Amino acid sequence: xxxxxxxxxxxxxxxxxxxxxxxxxxxxxxxxxxxxxxxxxxxxxxxxxxxxxxxxxxxxxxxxxxxxxxxxxxxxxxxxxxxxxxxxxxxxxxxxxxxxxxxxxxxxxxxxxxxxxxxxxxxxxxxxxxxxxxxxxxxxxxxxxxxxxxxxxxxxxxxxxxxxxxxxxxxxxxxxxxxxxxxxxxxxxxxxxxxxxxxxxxxxxxxxxxxxxxxxxxxxxxxxxxxxxxxxxxxxxxxxxxxxxxxxxxxxxxxxxxxxxxxxxxxxxxxxxxxxxxxxxxxxxxxxxxxxxxxxxxxxxxxxxxxxxxxxxxxxxxxxxxxxxxxxxxxxxxxxxxxxxxxxxxxxxxxxxxxxxxxxxxxxxxxxxxxxxxxxxxxxxxxxxxxxxxxxxxxxxxxxxxxxxxxxxxxxxxxxxxxxxxxxxxxxxxxxxxxxxxxxxxxxxxxxxxxxxxxxxxxxxxxxxxxxxxxxxxxxxxxxxxxxxxxxxxxxxxxxxxxxxxxxxxxxxxxxxxxxxxxxxxxxxxxxxxxxxxxxxxxxxxxxxxxxxxxxxxxxxxxxxxxxxxxxxxxxxxxxxxxxxxxxxxxxxxxxxxxxxxxxxxxxxxxxxxxxxxxxxxxxxxxxxxxxxxxxxxxxxxxxxxxxxxxxxxxxxxxxxxxxxxxxxxxxxxxxxxxxxxxxxxxxxxxxxxxxxxxxxxxxxxxxxxxxxxxxxxxxxxxxxxxxxxxxxxxxxxxxxxxxxxxxxxxxxxxxxxxxxxxxxxxxxxxxxxxxxxxxxxxxxxxxxxxxxxxxxxxxxxxxxxxxxxxxxxxxxxxxxxxxxxxxxxxxxxxxxxxxxxxxxxxxxxxxxxxxxxxxxxxxxxxxxxxxxxxxxxx
Ligand code: ADP
Ligand code: MG
Ligand code: MG
Numbered sequence: 001x002x003x004x005x006x007x008x009x010x011x012x013x014x015x016x017x018x019x020x021x022x023x024x025x026x027x028x029x030x031x032x033x034x035x036x037x038x039x040x041x042x043x044x045x046x047x048x049x050x051x052x053x054x055x056x057x058x059x060x061x062x063x064x065x066x067x068x069x070x071x072x073x074x075x076x077x078x079x080x081x082x083x084x085x086x087x088x089x090x091x092x093x094x095x096x097x098x099x100x101x102x103x104x105x106x107x108x109x110x111x112x113x114x115x116x117x118x119x120x121x122x123x124x125x126x127x128x129x130x131x132x133x134x135x136x137x138x139x140x141x142x143x144x145x146x147x148x149x150x151x152x153x154x155x156x157x158x159x160x161x162x163x164x165x166x167x168x169x170x171x172x173x174x175x176x177x178x179x180x181x182x183x184x185x186x187x188x189x190x191x192x193x194x195x196x197x198x199x200x201x202x203x204x205x206x207x208x209x210x211x212x213x214x215x216x217x218x219x220x221x222x223x224x225x226x227x228x229x230x231x232x233x234x235x236x237x238x239x240x241x242x243x244x245x246x247x248x249x250x251x252x253x254x255x256x257x258x259x260x261x262x263x264x265x266x267x268x269x270x271x272x273x274x275x276x277x278x279x280x281x282x283x284x285x286x287x288x289x290x291x292x293x294x295x296x297x298x299x300x301x302x303x304x305x306x307x308x309x310x311x312x313x314x315x316x317x318x319x320x321x322x323x324x325x326x327x328x329x330x331x332x333x334x335x336x337x338x339x340x341x342x343x344x345x346x347x348x349x350x351x352x353x354x355x356x357x358x359x360x361x362x363x364x365x366x367x368x369x370x371x372x373x374x375x376x377x378x379x380x381x382x383x384x385x386x387x388x389x390x391x392x393x394x395x396x397x398x399x400x401x402x403x404x405x406x407x408x409x410x411x412x413x414x415x416x417x418x419x420x421x422x423x424x425x426x427x428x429x430x431x432x433x434x435x436x437x438x439x440x441x442x443x444x445x446x447x448x449x450x451x452x453x454x455x456x457x458x459x460x461x462x463x464x465x466x467x468x469x470x471x472x473x474x475x476x477x478x479x480x481x482x483x484x485x486x487x488x489x490x491x492x493x494x495x496x497x498x499x500x501x502x503x504x505x506x507x508x509x510x511x512x513x514x515x516x517x518x519x520x521x522x523x524x525x526x527x528x529x530x531x532x533x534x535x536x537x538x539x540x541x542x543x544x545x546x547x548x549x550x551x552x553x554x555x556x557x558x559x560x561x562x563x564x565x566x567x568x569x570x571x572x573x574x575x576x577x578x579x580x581x582x583x584x585x586x587x588x589x590x591x592x593x594x595x596x597x598x599x600x601x602x603x604x605x606x607x608x609x610x611x612x613x614x615x616x617x618x619x620x621x622x623x624x625x626x627x628x629x630x631x632x633x634x635x636x637x638x639x640x641x642x643x644x645x646x647x648x649x650x651x652x653x654x655x656x657x658x659x660x661x662x663x664x665x666x667x668x669x670x671x672x673x674x675x676x677x678x679x680x681x682x683x684x685x686x687x688x689x690x691x692x693x694x695x696x697x698x699x700x701x702x703x704x705x706x707x708x709x710x711x712x713x714x715x716x717x718x719x720x721x722x723x724x725x726x727x728x729x730x731x732x733x734x735x736x737x738x739x740x741x742x743x744x745x746x747x748x749x750x751x752x753x754x755x756x757x758x759x760x761x762x763x764x765x766x767x768x769x770x771x772x773x774x775x776x777x778x779x780x781x782x783x784x785x786x787x788x789x790x791x792x793x794x795x796x797x798x799x800x801x802x803x804x805x806x807x808x809x810x811x812x813x814x815x816x817x818x819x820x821x822x823x824x825x826x827x828x829x830x831x832x833x834x835x836x837x838x839x840x841x842x843x844x845x846x847x848x849x850x851x852x853x854x855x856x857x858x859x860x861x862x863x864x865x866x867x868x869x870x871x872x873x874x875x
Contacts, residue, residue: 003049004068007033008041008242009079016317021046023237025098028337035316037309037334041079042093042241043072045209047100050235053213066206072240073205080242084114085201087122092135092243095208097215099236102338106224107236108146108215110208111279112139112243116199120183124176131248133179134171138247138278140186140197143204147211148195158185170287172247172276205240212238231801244333246326247278251299253327254278257292259310260320262342265349267357269293269310271323278326302327313337318360319368320350344369344376345520352522355529362529363875369526371842371865375401375503378517378861379465382501386512390499393486396447396472397788398505399458403514404445404467405499408492410482412439419443426498428484430477431785432457434628437569440466445500447484447507449477452788452805459773459837464547465861467502471788475507527555527864534870536849539616539857541835543567545607548617551860555867558615558705559608560769560857561835564686565624567604574600575629582626583643583657587681594685601686605693609704613697618707618769618835618857620748621686621722625671627661667777667784672712673722680725683710687726691733694741707744707767712774714751716760723764746831750774755815759822762830768823769857770816772836772844776804779812805837808844820851833857842869849873 005013005022007030014022014030022030026044033039045065052062061069077083082091092114097107112135115123124132137159144150159171162182166174174182190197198204215221216235225231246254257271272289274281275298282289296303306325309332313321322340326333342350351368354360360368379402382390406424409415412435418425419442427443429436431450440446440460445467448457452471461468476485484492486507492498499512539560540551544567548559568578574597581593608617631639640658644651663669676683687708694704708730710722723745734740745764749755750771758768777784782791784805794800804812816834823830833855838844840862848856849870858866 001048002046002068003065004043004045004072005030006041006043006072006075008039008076009033011041011075011079014044019100020234021048021237023047023098023100023239024102024338025096025336026237026239029239029241029335031316032313032334032337035312037312038332039334040242040244041076042239043069043076044098045069045238045240047234047237050213050216050237053210054217054235059210059214061206061210069205069209069240076240076242082242084205085116085119087119089126090114090119090123092123092139093205094239094241094243095205095212096239096241097212097236098239099216100233101230103221103224103228103230106215106218106221108212109279110139110142110146110211112136113143113204113208114201115139116197116201118199119201127245127248129176130174130179131245133176133183134174134247135243135245135278137179137182137186140183140190143197143208144186144190144193144195146215147207148193150189150193150195154189154193155186158182158189161185171281172287209238209240212236226796231798241335244326244335245278245328246274247276248329249276251327251330252276253295253299253302254282254325255289255292255295255327256282256322256324257306257310258320258322258340258342259314260340260342260346260350260353262320262322262340262346265342265346265353267353269307299327299330301330302332305332309334314354315359318354318364320346342373344373347373348377348520348522348526352526363533365526366529366533366868366871366875369868371869374865374868377519377523378864379403379467379503380514380516381503382499382508382512383515386514387501387508390508390510390512392506393488393490393498393509394472394475394507396469396475396505396507397452397458398501398503399451399470400446400461400466400468401503402445402465402467403499403501403503403512404443405497405511405514406444407495407497408482408484409439409443409494410477410479410484412436412442414482414494415439415442426500428477428492429457430479432460434566434569434624435631437566440464445469445502447472447475447498447500449473449475450788451785452791452803456785459859461502462837462840462859462861464859467500469500469502469505469507472505472507527867530867530871531555532871534849534867534874536845536853536870536873537855538863538866538870539618539833539835539855540860540863541839541857542608542860544570544604545611547860548608548611551863552611552615554860554863556615556860556863557855558857559612559617560833560839560855561709562605562608562617562619563623564601564604564619565622565629567601568629570600578629579631579639580643581682582629582661583639583654585647585649585653585657589647590679590681594681598685598689598692601689602693602696605690605706606697609693609697609706610700610702613702613704616705616707618709618746618767618833619686619690620709620711621673621676621683623672623711625661625663625666625669626675627658627663627666630658630661667774673710673718674712676710676725677718677721683722683725684729687729688733691730691741691743692737694743695733695737695739698739698741705742705744707746709767709769710745710747711771712751713747713749713761714753715757716763719747719761719764744831748774748835749816749819750778752779752815755819757822758819759826762823762826765823765827765830767831767833768819769832770819770834770836772808772812772816772834772838773805775815775836776809776812779815780804780809802843807841808838808847813847816847817851820853831855840866842872845869846873 016031255273540556584590746767840858
């Protein structure tokens, strides 16, 4: 394969499709040139060469690359009608980096290469001395910094001295004499550093190419790729390109622009430029750049062409573009284009506008908005100014996005107390347990010292669209004394303010300014197209009528998971009934408690059925180990005392019952269908609550489709047992009520054995729902709650590519595929869905679409994101 690709003036060897090999910059320079825009000629050395260069590691170009570069150079010289190192008609070059994914400012660039003491005289004679020496001083500075590792300050000092002597403030006010003197001083800087400035332009070019390759592995580039999770790239390409001079006087300029407003999406040019300047001057802040509209008066022909080009490029790339350009004596040159980064608001506005303008189809538009864009739109955010000036006091996992401001609270009671006084609270805990849900509900945001992205706090917070930072390992939480230590001597007590940025996992000191999420008309139109395109249905995980209502507002087509036990914590009274059920000595006692549970469960289900009228509601029977519902310490003693008194069973005996419930490994213990098989009256009561609620709702004219789901099934026999109990109870309820309800019985697929035995299990299941949190935990053997410590190492070492609790793991996918195949072979009309955290993860949703699942179910706040992902998977 060629190592070098030439571009410019009808001689284009590359194109936009070759991004991987030529880098984004190289591929798009060739493409722009190909479609007739004016691009200074050049050549691109491939990313494959970079990989080879870094593999060899001897800071020398791999065999044959230099020869090919020289051939490229000859072609560029021919196209430009100039010659590198020829004082009579000198060609100057830029040597530019450019990877397949843009890494703004991370890699190096050298401008005006090819100048030396002789060539600069020739350039001065031809184009003016001020311009020539301005270019020379720029080159010496950049070359010294990029290639020889000199400090920019050492050059800057001389520049400042010369400006002072001349009594001017700005670089472009220096005259030719001063600039010539500055060049002489710069030579001195090299001498003082004990370095020699290479006078040979070919030597300059070779070393600059090597320096750009070297910049791929600079500390900051490595860090950037790590932070941005950029993986699997070969390296950077090098673009060697003829210079266009923006520093040739008052009809020359350099600038950058977006073809549309990147923050609002409005259809207007959004950019700035500087007259008589080069390259980085615009961003370096030496002079204040001018808004792009004013270029219309300053250099009209160039502006008109630029405007035309923005249209050509938008039509060609069918997207908003980010453009770099230079004007040399009135003539426009295009130096770079790429699809422009934009905010969530802008992404939706641009996509819908472009459909209206006939630039893109609705299908294309659906792919122009990312999950992170929607996420931004759905959660309140801190303003950029607030983040810029705020002080970060701790960082953790970005467990649930959004912005939360409040005073720290260390318990549910404190958070609820603050809420009742109208004070926003931030619940700070070492970690959270299901008992903290009250405090979590009352708080604006949650901060925990321990726990991963799928820890209890994280899952619940995302479910509620509540900001959460989990696993902030640098903090110390003392719940007893109400002290939060953030390191560096930062200590927060009850009543102190903090701000959480859940999108970035940052804790800020004090109160930061927030802006609310807003639903625009464009957004509604856009989501309409999304729904037209997708095949996969999107349901929501919701535990209360209020959650169900929210889910419906966000476009959910049903409930894929009701975790009934979440309702147990709603009131003291409920919790008491549940605890009595757990601690009952015999069936009679248990039945008494269950009768109380029946009443409130039925009420909850009725509320959910009404909220979801006409849509399926999937209710999971009791899942967690029972001791999760029991209190600890003093509260437990009181409870034991009360029960002993009421039932006249000795305290000791009651306490023993509690102790028997303790388990070493509760996640693999007495939970799920195991509970209901041992105590059929639990399943019976819950089935009754579902069916009675369904009959009642139906009687009011509300259409109901309850799906009763058995958790943690691993074998046919388990499900057969539960199916029998559930159907018996459902049938008797319907007989009593004298009506029929269209209900289904099905199972979670979350134990690996269930996936393997799916064919047999489907004999008793009308539907499957992949519980991918447990399925991942059990397939990988990674604890959901304790794996954060080693997962980070695994990610850093490349042992795993993604957090398996966030994006479906390949092994888990294999099991899912097998389960779908075997299940549908047994029962062709088997309904199959997914209800783990993965239901809101775009990559996982895409996989579910390809598997032919019927639906995914995610937290109400992720529903729009899942809808978008499902549409993108389908188009
Ligand atoms: P980055 O990837 O960091 O943006 P670039 O390779 O785009 O680096 O170079 C930075 C700037 O240098 C460009 O925006 C442009 O202004 C200037 N530049 C690069 N190549 C040329 C060239 N051939 N002629 C004129 N200016 C150039
Ligand atoms: Mg650039
Ligand atoms: Mg589970």
